[in-house]
Amino acid sequence: MEENKQNNSIWVIKKNSIQHQTLYEQISDSLEQLIIQNGNDLVKLPTEYELAKQYGVSRTVIREALKLLKERGLVSMHVGDGSYTVRPGSAVISQTLERVIRFNRFSDNDITEVRKALEINAAGKAALLATSKEIEEIESVENLMEYNKNDIEKRVEYDCLFHGKIAYASGNKLLCALVDSLMDLIKEYIRIRLEQSPAGNELGIMWHRKLIQSIKAHDENHACLYMRQHIDDSLHQLDS
Amino acid sequence: MEENKQNNSIWVIKKNSIQHQTLYEQISDSLEQLIIQNGNDLVKLPTEYELAKQYGVSRTVIREALKLLKERGLVSMHVGDGSYTVRPGSAVISQTLERVIRFNRFSDNDITEVRKALEINAAGKAALLATSKEIEEIESVENLMEYNKNDIEKRVEYDCLFHGKIAYASGNKLLCALVDSLMDLIKEYIRIRLEQSPAGNELGIMWHRKLIQSIKAHDENHACLYMRQHIDDSLHQLDS
DNA sequence: GGAAATTTGTGCGTATGTATC
């Protein structure tokens, strides 16, 4: 029954050597193409048994292929229910970044530098492009942050959301995804900073307000400047 | 023989609901911890059979766990040989970014904007921090690019390498990883741009030379300025 | 250079959890 297995195998030229691509790799790539082409979110996939029949392979192969796609953030699997397509968001980026950063021991300083480069850009673009609705949202998040300024958990959550909303208002979706990822990564770091120097609480609020003012005034230069100083502050607080 | 399967299952509280964590997820997390703690690269893992025996589960579960780690860029598997630990580099970041970008249809414009923010920062830092050895490398890559300026494949390759070397000279490893990833993503885009407007070839070389001069002179402001104009150029060439 | 040992790849059956009627 397995003498046609050779037919399922393909050989690809890769880096000056012939290399075998396994079945589950072929099928996960094939499924990824279909999922991307479909584009829609939360589409129920055929059952593993069904897919196995369609591709002419065992369910094991299908399972391993689906596992890869799950890890790539493209599908979710549920026992007794089935598998569904998922739109990969910034979560998979931040998970990947976190792993690479952990493994290669990148410093908080490096992360903050990158964050600064991206967020200064985001603030400037937000000042130019933010709609009144987006500005409203930024303000309301800021109000929530100030209201919860003594509850460190909530304070940090709204702080990150504030920066995320500004990135969103920049209109650049990649910028937004990256900022979200980095904020996710340095949440812990922000929490520690606030616990160590409570004065940073009021200072952060001041910069946030100035930022909102310059975005409202569509003042790109000041938005960039305040964002730079705001993030520089957090770096210096750690040093001291 | 399987009545102790319940013992292997654990239940974790997650997002206000009890959720089952599957065996392969537990084991992949466990193995990831071990790999990260070990830290060293290219360590040979025990065989799947061995791991199965150690964890008291079937080889299928071990395989699925290893598949996850492989997809995370932490291990590589070889038939007839074994599995080895791998240090996740910028490749996994660019793959992840590519997927998210494709699926969410981010524009070339957005990507270039982010690239600009990061690379301007990198150029400025490189001007401040580049060692003479790093400057030498940047120059030699630039010479290779100019020498191969009529071979589009090589020209693009060395172009990307040039930008990568500058990011490396910035001393910020995260910045370097992200720039590498983005260069990987827009290689195709650079190639198309060069084919459409050959004049961009000489223009690019000019900016590269100015960049090298300002880095040599440790002139942060001009390095930033030239990088900004260099990348702006490539955007405008597409528009026209 | 070939045969044996080793290791990963694939196929299939059973157990378990979930949704539905």
Added chain:
DNA sequence: AGATACATACGCACAAATTTC
């Protein structure tokens, strides 16, 4: 609420490929 159907989770056996002697 309970029983049944169904889909995924897990375990075992064999095939294929690579290394080693």
